[in-house]
Amino acid sequence: YTKKFKNVGRTFSLNVSQNINNNDADGILNSRTDYYNTTTPRTDTTNQHKINTIRSSAFSSNMTYTEPLAKKLSLILNYGINVNNRSADRKSLNLSPTGEYDELDTLYSNYYVLKQISNQGGAVFNYKTTKATLNVGTRINNVDYKQTDQYTGLIYKRNFINWNPQASYQYKFSQRQSLNISYYGSTSQPSIDQIQPVRTNNDPLNITKGNPDLTPSYNSRFNANYNSYKVLTDQSIYASGSYSFTSNPIVSDRSYDAGGVSTTQ
Secondary structure (H helix, E strand, O other): OEEEOOOOOOEEEEEEEEEEEEEEEEEEEEEEEEEOOOOOOEEEEEEEEEEEEEEEEEEEEEEEEEEEOOOOEEEEEEEEEEEEEEEEEEEEEEEOOOOOEEEEOOOOOEEEEEEEEEEEEEEEEEEEOOOEEEEEEEEEEEEEEEEEEOOOOOEEEEEEEEEEEEEEEEEEEEOOEEEEEEEEEEEEOOOHHHHOOOOOOOOOOEEEOOOOOOOOEEEEEEEEEEEEEEOOOOEEEEEEEEEEEEEOOOOOOEEEOOOOOEEEO
């Protein structure tokens, strides 16, 4: 929805979306692992029926209001709320003496319910002249989610503040010659799998575990480009460059035990 008011430059827009996804998977895991370079060589076998039932519902919204403060200056305000509900029921059933897959493996079975709510707001100042345009502003996003283990009743809560500043400058030397410089900052929060991954036995030689002490990383990106085009000679020049770096990055640590099993965190 978009509305233009009588005052020139004053506008309001609203965007709303809803996504619903259902994913059902059913299969058999039958594997054999032979360990040789150990004190006592051994063989591990797995024969399980895997049933995965995943449901997700995501609602997102964003409101934007533009207000002209002066002839060359305007203010852009925005606010949005996002709601994400997700459930993942993963069952691993062992083959029982009856010949049926009816014994629940509690080590590799899990049932999680996730509820995530994020509120985001921001403000951007726009200054525009005949040849130059300057945008400076930021967005702040508060993310709050709760993950519940339906088997144990344990509740895991996390809260993040994401900060996304931005600044851009464009100068037009002429209609076909311009210079653009911009900066964008963004916060990346760790995923649920990185904090508390679901335990699986699909690959017993490569194990992944979470780190509940992870904090968000922050990325800074600088961009610059120059463009020039001459109509009469059909000659063009384009040059661009960018630089980015990440503070407090989220990286993987891998270790190996004496039996050759790798563990990544």
